[in-house]
Amino acid sequence: MSTVKIALDAGHGLYTVGKQTPDGIKEWIINDKVRDKVVAFLATYDCEIIHTDNDEGNTDESLTSRLNKYIAAGVAAFVSLHHNAFTGKWNGATGVEVYTDNNPTVADTQLATLIHSKMVEYTGLRGRGVKRAAFTVINQNKIPAVLCEGGFMDGTEDYKVITSDAGQTAYAKAVAESLIEFLKLEKKAQPVVEKKDEKISVTYQVWAQPKYKWLPNVVDLTDYAGLFGYDVCAVFANLSKGNIFYKVHTKDGKWLPEVKNREDYAGLLGKAIDGLMMRTDTGRTIKYAVHLRKSKRWLPFVTGYNTADSNNGYAGILGQEIDAIKIYIE
Ligand SMILES: [Zn+2]
Missing domain, CATH: 3.40.630.40 (Zn-dependent exopeptidases)
Structure with missing residues (x-):
């Protein structure tokens, strides 16, 4: 109009x-x-x-x-x-x-x-x-x-x-x-005030087996979520501002449905995951990385959201269980 x-x-x-x-x-x-x-x-x-x-x-x-x-x-x-x-x-x-x-x-x-x-x-x-x-x-x-x-x-x-x-x-x-x-004048649309220097934090936790429970929440890179040696089966995450969307890949071979914030968790309790992908609607870059249980190493941070891009579209190597994750918003 x-x-x-x-x-x-x-x-x-x-x-x-x-x-x-x-x-x-x-x-x-x-x-x-x-x-x-x-x-x-x-x-x-x-x-x-x-x-x-x-x-x-x-x-x-x-x-x-x-x-x-x-x-x-x-x-x-x-x-x-x-x-x-x-x-x-x-x-x-x-x-x-x-x-x-x-x-x-x-x-x-x-x-x-x-x-x-x-x-x-x-x-x-x-x-x-x-x-x-x-x-x-x-x-x-x-x-x-x-x-x-x-x-x-x-x-x-x-x-x-x-x-x-x-x-x-x-x-x-x-x-x-x-x-x-x-x-019939209408109110001007409120511009979305995006303060460039305003920090957006991500809070996240994982469900690990054989602990069979949710481990404590972690904020950004203050720690990682997970316990080395224990399979991550599910992930919960939310942002201090805006929405985060994410899904996981189960080790038996499929990407589960995307979830938003904490409306649900991504994963199936009891099934180890070997892939994780995340995106946000904040306009910022989300960086996330996973740790591999068997080879005991962190993979590089990724930023993408594409199941077809094994390089930067998701974190993980399909077939290798994840035992820890870390996430932050740039
Ligand atoms: Zn007059």
């Missing part, structure tokens, strides 16, 4: 005349703060955010330029973030509203309704409703597009909310959650 594009528009610019609180906080500054918070909310979702205003607020991009930019980008939705004003002098105006154009599509109305209800819920401000207006920036019917008014810059009560971090977060959360729901 390809990444969903979304356009977020902080209304106006830093130097747009008149668009400010009575004490001089520019509307673009507040709009931009809300936009940054929406972006932060969406950071873990699989989407790409496009800004249609000038990022530093240096210019007040024209409404047509903003419109053309998000149409050209082929976004899945457009949200323009604004704050309202009534008289420009302190007054009692209050509430949030969300606009569609005058001929809204079903999608326009759905998105506007969703944002409006969440803005009311999170900001605690009065809902003034979903409204229609011929705003240029949302005046097309190809892409779901809405314009939000997050409260009155000159409303004495709204001012406290919209200039506060909590109020801006509430506005942003409403917009972000609405986009997640409306566009």
Whole structure:
């Protein structure tokens, strides 16, 4: 699935005349703060955010330029973030509203309704409703597009909310959650963090006869698993991280089914083994070696996993009993 594009528009610019609180906080500054918070909310979702205003607020991009930019980008939705004003002098105006154009599509109305209800819920401000207006920036019917008014810059009560971090977060959360729901955004896949220097240990043990029992666990090369002079019949192993898969060859002539971790052991209690093969899904190299009972020697470490490769595909010499094994992950 390809990444969903979304356009977020902080209304106006830093130097747009008149668009400010009575004490001089520019509307673009507040709009931009809300936009940054929406972006932060969406950071873990699989989407790409496009800004249609000038990022530093240096210019007040024209409404047509903003419109053309998000149409050209082929976004899945457009949200323009604004704050309202009534008289420009302190007054009692209050509430949030969300606009569609005058001929809204079903999608326009759905998105506007969703944002409006969440803005009311999170900001605690009065809902003034979903409204229609011929705003240029949302005046097309190809892409779901809405314009939000997050409260009155000159409303004495709204001012406290919209200039506060909590109020801006509430506005942003409403917009972000609405986009997640409306566009069915999915969480980004978590990259598998593979620390190159992180050690992966293998813990393993063998069942030996004629001891007829599991010998103690061994970790990596701190020891070997087995008792010289006693046949290994079965192997148990697991990793500190990831999965290990392994199988053994019985001396009477067959490879037994592969087992994973300690879901089962590889081997048949009572039957000596003469071959061992191991692999992992860690992306690391597993190195394993076996000791031969009769010739009393270690064979070289092998790394492969292939019954047809007697050189590096498994450890052992078929026909010769194994009495000890050692394993580590490189
Ligand atoms: Zn505005």
